[in-house]
Amino acid sequence: MNTLTIDIRKAEPRDASAIAEVHQQAWRGAYSGIIPHRTLTSMINRRGVDWWANAIRRAATVLVVEIGGTVAGYATIGKNRARELRQQGEIYELYLRPEYQGIGLGSRLFKAAKARLADHGLRGLVVWALEDNHNALAFYAGNGGRDIAEGVEVFEQKALKKVAFVWND
Numbered sequence: 001m002n003t004l005t006i007d008i009r010k011a012e013p014r015d016a017s018a019i020a021e022v023h024q025q026a027w028r029g030a031y032s033g034i035i036p037h038r039t040l041t042s043m044i045n046r047r048g049v050d051w052w053a054n055a056i057r058r059a060a061t062v063l064v065v066e067i068g069g070t071v072a073g074y075a076t077i078g079k080n081r082a083r084e085l086r087q088q089g090e091i092y093e094l095y096l097r098p099e100y101q102g103i104g105l106g107s108r109l110f111k112a113a114k115a116r117l118a119d120h121g122l123r124g125l126v127v128w129a130l131e132d133n134h135n136a137l138a139f140y141a142g143n144g145g146r147d148i149a150e151g152v153e154v155f156e157q158k159a160l161k162k163v164a165f166v167w168n169d
């Protein structure tokens with residue numbers, strides 16, 4: 001029997017192409033039929049290997065979850081951007097390859113991201129998800145998040161509601 005090791009760690013420049021692939025597959029899976037096709041395609045195309053390599057080298061904190069040597073997902077984390085919310089940390093993105101969803105890796109990555117933000121001295125955490133992304137809403141509620149605020153994001157003249165989930169320490 002093979003033992004698959006699961007490792008959650010900071011991304012390195014060599015992970016850029018795997019993360020670009022995860023990003024493309026996860027965003028297509030999650031947002032096709034929600035975000036207009038043209039906008040979604042250009043959002044995905046903007047985030048190629050070079051974009052990710054840059055993000056990893058710069059200040060952004062990118063985490064990856066690796067299972068049996070394959071990068072199955074990533075999260076980006078940092079300071080909360082919404083001034084009206086008092087939580088100091090934010091998970092900007094958390095995405096898994098479609099074939100690795102639903103087996104607990106998202107929850108593990110979420111907990112690791114939350115712990116890392118706390119290690120950086122950031123108290124409390126916020127995550128935004130599109131209201132139409134029902135899996136994401138169930139996921140954050142299931143991981144103890146409280147939906148506290150709403151916002152709107154406009155994609156090619158299509159206004160989509162987003163929901164903020166928060167965790168307080």
Ligand SMILES: CC(C)(COP(=O)(O)OP(=O)(O)OC[C@H]1O[C@@H](n2cnc3c(N)ncnc32)[C@H](O)[C@@H]1OP(=O)(O)O)[C@@H](O)C(=O)NCCC(=O)NCCS
Nearest residue numbers: 030095096101102103104105106107129135136138139142
């Ligand atoms: C949302 C996501 C990060 C969750 O990670 P995951 O590893 O699939 O989730 P887990 O296996 O840890 O599941 C935890 C809970 O999430 C919910 N959930 C996860 N996948 C789900 C699915 N496909 N359908 C319904 N609920 C789901 C369930 O409530 C589950 O609770 P349970 O274990 O009691 O059933 C992952 O599915 C993903 O990347 N989805 C596509 C991209 C996305 O929507 N990202 C979030 C953007 S804000």
